[in-house]
Amino acid sequence: MTTASLATGLVLGLSAGLAPGPLLTLVIAETLRHDVRSGIRVALAPLITDLPIILATLFVLSRLAQFEWILGAIALAGSAFVLSMGYASLRTQGLALPSRDSAPRSWMKGVLANALSPHPYLFWLSVGGPLMTKAWALSPIAPVLFLGGFYTALVGAKILLALAVGRSKVFLTGPAYLLIMRLLGALLVVLAAVLLVDGLALLGWTSG
Template sequence: MAFLTIGFLLGLAAGFAPGPVLALVISETLAHGLRSGIKVALAPLMTDLPVIVATVFILARLTHFNHILGIISLTGACFIGYLGYESIRSQGLRLADGQRAPRSLTKGMLTNLLSPYPYLFWFSVGAPTMVKALQLDPSYALAFIGAFYCALVGAKIALALAVETSRSFLSGRMYIYSSRVIGVVLCILALGLFRDGLRLLGFALICG
């Protein structure tokens, strides 16, 4: 249940966080309708698998190198903390003017591949969590990744629907408050990662 919850919360945060894929979801929905926005929202499902496999494979070979894993965990804590901070200070999103050139699923896939966020997330947060889950039970890893992508894609599709039906949603109070709540949760998760990192680096007394 813990890995399912963590996966869902991280996916939800990633889905709502401003970034190149989210911007493309919004602009495609404005310019070409809901169907185009949904196609872009599905792009991570088509592009992230090689990143996941590579990062999990690398980190699985580092399970006995606690100092390296500790540094990675601290890096992940900083990354998640940054996302949390950005979510807390969010003032909403500015809508695109809808005058961009036509896009497609291929464009969405390229945007996701060229964005640094999937690589940062999976190397610093996603893959370490997957390795930990696999060591306990493979079903935990499946729960984590399934919940993550359901929330990630679901959040972007929900935003596409919001743009289609109400252009004021992305700058309205509901989006801002939701973003801030997610930001607080991310900061709590970042503290947990920071604590794990200190433990791996040998600061057991500090961590209790």
């Protein structure tokens, strides 16, 4: 279970780190407007903003532990959310590069962009939180490995993209990026199926 938790965290983190979105756009914009270090500072924003979200999510889920039908519904929502991530990854055609003339972005704006985005809240409530709760029931180290893998991949992917953009903008529309996103999309579809089975079992619709 510990290995599975680490692998799941890495896949989800890498997918979130490479997927187009407001924070990734800021990473690229800062790199183009200023330098790679500016892009890296924005990439670190989730390490600041996500902790309160994670703690709040785990608190809510602990209160719902006795209501398996609610947890089942959350698992089904998580399955749909991950499936949508997988579909988006499979459909990715590359990233549109922001103009060098865009307004300057600061590290604080990166923090605000991530804190005000609905994505972290949806992810931790429907996917990340339930996975950590399930992992904790089997091994105390499993949720730690999940978190470590997730944020290593999430932040690391954005830092690597900042470095890649600093060297060449072609990577974002090239075959390597598209191949990575296709592979991640396929893995996310498999994970969505696992969450679907968990949700149906919690609802009592399958034997689990």
